[in-house]
Amino acid sequence: MATIPTDLMDRVREIERRIRGLMASANSSPAMNQVGNGDIVVGDRGRIRARTSLSEDLLLVGRVQPDRDSETETYQQGLELRRDDGSLALSLITTDPVNSPVQALRVLDHRGDTVLATDAAHGGLARPYLPFPTPVPVSRAGWEFTGSTDWTTLYAGPGFAQHPKVYCALAVSGTVGAAVRLLVNGTAVGAEQTLTGTAGQPADLTVTLVEDLPASFGDTVAFEIQARVAATGDTVACLPRGLYGVQS
Numbered sequence: 545m546a547t548i549p550t551d552l553m554d555r556v557r558e559i560e561r562r563i564r565g566l567m568a569s570a571n572s573s574p575a576m577n578q579v580g581n582g583d584i585v586v587g588d589r590g591r592i593r594a595r596t597s598l599s600e601d602l603l604l605v606g607r608v609q610p611d612r613d614s615e616t617e618t619y620q621q622g623l624e625l626r627r628d629d630g631s632l633a634l635s636l637i638t639t640d641p642v643n644s645p646v647q648a649l650r651v652l653d654h655r656g657d658t659v660l661a662t663d664a665a666h667g668g669l670a671r672p673y674l675p676f677p678t679p680v681p682v683s684r685a686g687w688e689f690t691g692s693t694d695w696t697t698l699y700a701g702p703g704f705a706q707h708p709k710v711y712c713a714l715a716v717s718g719t720v721g722a723a724v725r726l727l728v729n730g731t732a733v734g735a736e737q738t739l740t741g742t743a744g745q746p747a748d749l750t751v752t753l754v755e756d757l758p759a760s761f762g763d764t765v766a767f768e769i770q771a772r773v774a775a776t777g778d779t780v781a782c783l784p785r786g787l788y789g790v791q792s
């Protein structure tokens with residue numbers, strides 16, 4: 545049998561050792577579907593897609609249609625989120641890059657109606673449309689008033705609970721000691737507000753209340769603004785200037 549050089553056998557053993565090391569390293573590598581640290585970077589022509597089992601898009605981040613200018617290869621980057629039935633639920637795109645280049649954020653219902661959107665032309669809110677407070681009489685002669693020492697409802701109306709708190713602004717004019725309060729579904733919200741000053745003299749008060757709304761989201765609520773005087777012969781008049789649902 546021919547003699548095999550020792551250095552050749554050593555080299556074979558070294559190759560085997562390295563192969564075993566590589567196999568062990570491959571088997572111990574972290575899963576390729578996780579990122580423990582760092583970023584995932586997608587270029588301006590790329591995008592990240594999540595799809596249903598029927599290959600319908602659920603989430604699209606990156607290049608969206610339409611392009612801003614296909615001739616100059618100016619692409620639009622944005623976001624689209626869809627329901628599993630294919631209907632668009634949220635988007636950050638512009639559908640008309642030439643005439644309306646600013647992307648608007650939109651939330652859509654399952655029928656395709658835009659229920660919330662930013663205004664792409666001037667900023668702020670585009671949808672939903674929110675009412676301004678109705679203009680009210682400036683002269684106090686047009687305000688509702690009472691001379692009763694018992695709580696008397698001067699204004700009442702319904703609403704829907706959509707925020708955790710209620711904001712109420714009232715203008716009050718009357719005799720010192722008179723008071724006003726806000727009721728929701730028959731329960732007083734916050735402390736009553738009393739006119740202070742020199743006894744027997746008229747006084748004015750601007751009331752701003754921000755209180756917890758005692759109702760669940762979507763409930764129909766009944767608002768009442770009540771007033772009373774401190775003594776028989778006194779009077780108090782008030783006027784609501786704003787009633788809003790606000791955040792906590």
